Amino acid sequence: MEQLYKNYWADETCLSSALQVMGLSALIFAAVLGLLGVLSWLMVRRQTEAERRATVRVLQLVAAGTIPLLLAAAAYATFFTTSLRSIHIADGGFIVRMCQGPREVALDLASIDVTGIDYRWRRAGGKSNEPVDEMVISRIGGEPIVMPLSTDPQALNFPLLKKAVPHRVIAQWIAERRKRGWNIPPELAAIE
Secondary structure (H helix, E strand, O other): OEEEEEOOOOOOOHHHHHHHHHHHHHHHHHHHHHHHHHHHHHHHOOOOHHHHHHHHHHHHHHHHHHHHHHHHHHHHHHHOOEEEEEEEEEOOEEEEEEEEOOEEEEEEEEHHHEEEEEEEEEEOOOOOOOEEEEEEEEEOOOOOEEEEOOOOOOOEOHHHHHHHOOHHHHHHHHHHHHHHOOOOOHHHHOOO
């Protein structure tokens, strides 16, 4: 079994990754509560008693809506998200390891279960809106597996990529990088 892809957190357990997400969520939660506290103090410190009661009521409603929303987002991020950890090539198919919340799941995809391997790119979203290159492994009876195409030789085994995926996928990836004016790393150029 040879490793095709490994993400940055692949050496950590799924439980430790979930606990880190939970810790980050707790920090965000505390920051939002602290901000609400400071805003409420700033708003009520110079008000009359009647104005203060009305302002506190509005702040209570804001907190009542914000706190459950933050807790639900933290629970979803900790327990229900799926993240790809690694992809290995084994005799006759792929072994895909991923985290589904705090538990590790390994999918054994036989070659007959794979219906296609394609290249795609999309916008990352957020402020950067950077293009993201991906390889999509379509399969029978399940969601497709999306693997980020990294130019980091620590993350992606380029010689194995050449053996495991159709040449058109690599050619599309290289053509898209050239179209954007991005460099072609030597590891990628070697498998062209």
